Amino acid sequence: MKEQLSKIRDEAKNELxxxxxxxxxxxxxxxxxxxxxxxxxxxGKLGEMSEDxxxxxxxxxxxxxxxxxxxxxxxxxxIEKSLKEAKLRxxxxxxxxxxxxxxxxxxxxxxxxTEKMVNIFKxxxxxxxxxxxxxxxxxxxxxxxxxxxxxxRDDHDSFYMGKGKLLRTHTSPVQIRTMKNKKPPLAIIVPxxxxxxxxxxxxxxxxxxxxxxxxxxxxxxFADLKGTLLLWAKMMFGEKTNIRLRPDFFPFTxxxxxxxxxxxxxxxxxxxxxxHTGWVELMxxxxxxxxxxxxxxxxxxxxSGFAFGMGIERVAMVVYGIKDIRFFYENxxxxxxxxxx
Ligand code: DAH
Numbered sequence: 064m065k066e067q068l069s070k071i072r073d074e075a076k077n078e079l080x081x082x083x084x085x086x087x088x089x090x091x092x093x094x095x096x097x098x099x100x101x102x103x104x105x106x107g108k109l110g111e112m113s114e115d116x117x118x119x120x121x122x123x124x125x126x127x128x129x130x131x132x133x134x135x136x137x138x139x140x141x142i143e144k145s146l147k148e149a150k151l152r153x154x155x156x157x158x159x160x161x162x163x164x165x166x167x168x169x170x171x172x173x174x175x176x177t178e179k180m181v182n183i184f185k186x187x188x189x190x191x192x193x194x195x196x197x198x199x200x201x202x203x204x205x206x207x208x209x210x211x212x213x214x215x216r217d218d219h220d221s222f223y224m225g226k227g228k229l230l231r232t233h234t235s236p237v238q239i240r241t242m243k244n245k246k247p248p249l250a251i252i253v254p255x256x257x258x259x260x261x262x263x264x265x266x267x268x269x270x271x272x273x274x275x276x277x278x279x280x281x282x283x284x285f286a287d288l289k290g291t292l293l294l295w296a297k298m299m300f301g302e303k304t305n306i307r308l309r310p311d312f313f314p315f316t317x318x319x320x321x322x323x324x325x326x327x328x329x330x331x332x333x334x335x336x337x338x339h340t341g342w343v344e345l346m347x348x349x350x351x352x353x354x355x356x357x358x359x360x361x362x363x364x365x366x367s368g369f370a371f372g373m374g375i376e377r378v379a380m381v382v383y384g385i386k387d388i389r390f391f392y393e394n395x396x397x398x399x400x401x402x403x404x
Contacts (some may be wrong), residue, residue, distance in 0.1 A: 064105065064120050068127045071101050075131050079138040083145075088138055095131055102128050172402040173272060173391055176379040177254050180274055183298045184252045187291070189276070192251045194237035196258070200227050202236035206358045208314040215314050220260040222269075230258035234275035235315060235372060238351075241277065242359035247366050248280040254375065265387045272375035277351070279361065279368035285318070285350060288369035292322055292348065299378075300327040307342055316349025316370055327381055336381055343381050346373030 075095050082088045095101055106124050109117050170178070181191060194202075209215050219232035237253040253275040261267040278287070289308065296304045304325050311321040323344045326337035333339035348371035353363035376388050383402065385391070390398055 064108070065123055068102075068105055068120075068124055071095070071105070072127050072130055072134075076134055079134050082138055083142065085139070085142055088135070088142060092135055096128070096135070102131065169400065169403060171391075171399060172379050172383055172385070173375055175402055176382055177272065177274070177375055180295075180299065180375070180378065181252065181254060183295055184276065186298075187250075187294070189250045189252045189278075192237050192241050192253045193255065194231070194234070194240050194253065196231055196256055197224060197228055198231035198236050200229060202239045203229060203231050203233070206239040206355070207235055208352055208354045208358070213314060215312075222258050222260055231255075232259050233257050233372060234273040235370075237275060238277045238315070238355070238370060239359055242279065242356070242361055247361060247368075248278075249368075250278045250280075252276050263389060265389070268376070268388050268392065270392075271388070274373055274375055276371045277368060278370075279351065279356070279366055281366055283350075283367045283369055285369070288348060288350065288371070291369070292346075292371060296324045300324060300382075303330060308348075311347060311349075313347055313349060315352050315355050316347075317352045319347065319349035322346050322348055322371070328384065335386075336384060345377060345381075346371050348372070 221232050222230040234253045234255045257273050258270050293306050296306050307323045308320040311319045313319040323342040328334050328336040331341045337343050351368035356363040
């Protein structure tokens with residue numbers, strides 16, 4: 064009987080070696096260790112034996128049963144392991160296969176141009192300032208020397224919000240906020256969103272972006288304004304670029320000027336972008352009106368300043384040859400995807 068049991072164990076061992084999945088393993092478990100399995104069958108014959116032999120064989124049979132149990136445990140672990148390995152093997156990344164690039168976001172052309180302008184001024188030592196888009200009339204107009212009856216106010220057809228507030232019509236109010244809060248010397252730029260009740264067309268939009276600049280220090284003259292803006296134009300559009308300053312009027316600067324740059328597209332002979340003049344008008348500028356300095360508590364006998372303000376869309380339209388300002392806000396990916404750093 065012992066022999067028979069040992070044989071059963073050896074057979075189980077052999078068969079388990081060939082069991083490659085858990086279904087076969089389960090079949091074998093039933094065959095060997097189940098209620099009607101071969102081990103049980105042998106044990107069933109114990110009753111026919113003498114007491115001593117029964118004890119001896121019983122002990123042996125239990126050992127064999129435990130052994131077979133262990134064999135099953137081992138076999139089940141090894142099946143599990145090889146399944147895991149196969150899974151890993153099939154899932155291994157082949158790093159030599161070219162990766163498909165997921166669609167990436169990109170910066171809006173207005174963002175790209177703003178970043179370039181900001182970086183140029185930062186490299187000259189300017190700080191970036193910010194102000195509220197929901198502005199007080201006082202900062203947007205009065206403190207900038209544009210009193211209620213002033214005709215310049217008509218140019219700024221405004222979104223009034225009541226209680227002396229409006230959506231700012233330009234970034235110039237941030238000049239006032241900065242001069243009231245910080246002591247000169249000051250050199251700031253203010254990129255930001257503005258609003259005017261303008262009907263949308265190729266060159267107008269009820270919302271647009273401007274970049275303001277302000278420098279206040281002792282002994283500043285128009286030459287500083289000119290030198291600064293010439294350097295900016297060269298850094299922005301290329302070394303060959305030149306600037307032209309013509310008299311203009313703004314209540315917050317005196318004298319005031321309008322700045323044009325040599326056409327960055329045709330560089331002189333004339334093209335669609337410069338309307339065949341060779342020049343592109345880009346911004347208003349001037350020496351800060353002493354009245355404005357005094358409105359901010361700055362002694363105009365001691366300090367002087369210069370300021371400038373430009374439309375960011377205008378610059379972007381020139382840089383990228385975009386003919387309609389509305390393209391910037393329509394978010395048509397076919398257009399927007401064309402602009403990379
Ligand atoms: N704020 C003016 C506008 O929106 C632009 C401007 C002109 C700003 C002259 C300035 C400046 O700082 O000096 O039309």
